[in-house]
Amino acid sequence: MNKVFIAISILFLFTSCQKQSKEKEVENEDISAHWSYDGETGPEHWAELEGQTNCDGNFQSPINLVNFKVAENLQPIDLHYSKETILHDVANNGHSIQYDFEAGDFLIHESDTFHLKQFHFHEPAEHLIEGVRYPLEIHLVHQNDSKEFVVLSVMAKEGKNSEPFELLESYLPIKKGETKLIKKPFDISQNLPQHKGYFSYEGSLTTPPCSEEVTWIVFKEAIEVSLEQVELLKYLMPINNYRDEQPHHGRVVRSTSF
Numbered sequence: 001m002n003k004v005f006i007a008i009s010i011l012f013l014f015t016s017c018q019k020q021s022k023e024k025e026v027e028n029e030d031i032s033a034h035w036s037y038d039g040e041t042g043p044e045h046w047a048e049l050e051g052q053t054n055c056d057g058n059f060q061s062p063i064n065l066v067n068f069k070v071a072e073n074l075q076p077i078d079l080h081y082s083k084e085t086i087l088h089d090v091a092n093n094g095h096s097i098q099y100d101f102e103a104g105d106f107l108i109h110e111s112d113t114f115h116l117k118q119f120h121f122h123e124p125a126e127h128l129i130e131g132v133r134y135p136l137e138i139h140l141v142h143q144n145d146s147k148e149f150v151v152l153s154v155m156a157k158e159g160k161n162s163e164p165f166e167l168l169e170s171y172l173p174i175k176k177g178e179t180k181l182i183k184k185p186f187d188i189s190q191n192l193p194q195h196k197g198y199f200s201y202e203g204s205l206t207t208p209p210c211s212e213e214v215t216w217i218v219f220k221e222a223i224e225v226s227l228e229q230v231e232l233l234k235y236l237m238p239i240n241n242y243r244d245e246q247p248h249h250g251r252v253v254r255s256t257s258f
């Protein structure tokens with residue numbers, strides 16, 4: 001009897017370990033099966049669809065960046081981006097096209113180090129700048145050791161062809177659920193606007209679990225990408241992969257004086 005019990009226990013342990021590693025592998029897909037950008041799994045249902053989320057919280061993102069206060073003490077962003085940092089892969093997770101970095105790039109925010117993990121796209125933009133919605137928004141997601149986020153947001157408008165974008169898009173197209181290894185250095189600072197003035201406020205991730213541990217830094221100036229470059233991304237991502245603006249609930253939006 002005991003032997004049978006031990007055998008069953010070992011079998012159970014083995015299969016549950018297997019299941020765990022499998023679960024890790026497909027984590028993105030599992031989550032993507034639960035939520036989307038429209039219909040019964042759309043943003044208004046995120047809070048009920050996903051168990052423990054902040055999606056119905058009071059400090060959600062994105063927002064309309066209006067009624068901001070110019071804060072003289074807001075410093076230029078302390079960026080430490082290198083030409084040598086390795087772009088590891090690009091993935092189509094069913095919600096966006098996402099490029100993942102290896103360790104290397106970081107920024108310093110309030111004396112804390114936030115490492116650049118990945119960047120991805122929303123089309124059209126999620127944040128509004130004084131009511132204006134740009135055709136494309138890029139989120140550069142940084143995280144510190146306490147799992148808090150600083151997300152840099154770069155707006156893009158249609159204009160001239162962007163060379164760094166051309167390089168990024170040379171790894172596309174990519175099918176939903178697919179990941180392509182890149183393993184090449186990429187200088188993300190080439191995708192930032194010249195002028196580094198920004199808006200900042202405290203908010204959340206704009207996708208489930210909508211965690212409210214995000215300092216948002218949204219550049220005032222948009223970069224330019226060509227219509228074709230916008231169209232290629234649009235073709236690969238869900239239509240309108242943006243969340244509607246969320247209430248401010250008394251939050252202060254700060255603006256640099258530059």
Ligand SMILES: [Zn+2]
Nearest residue numbers: 120122139206
């Ligand atoms: Zn995003």
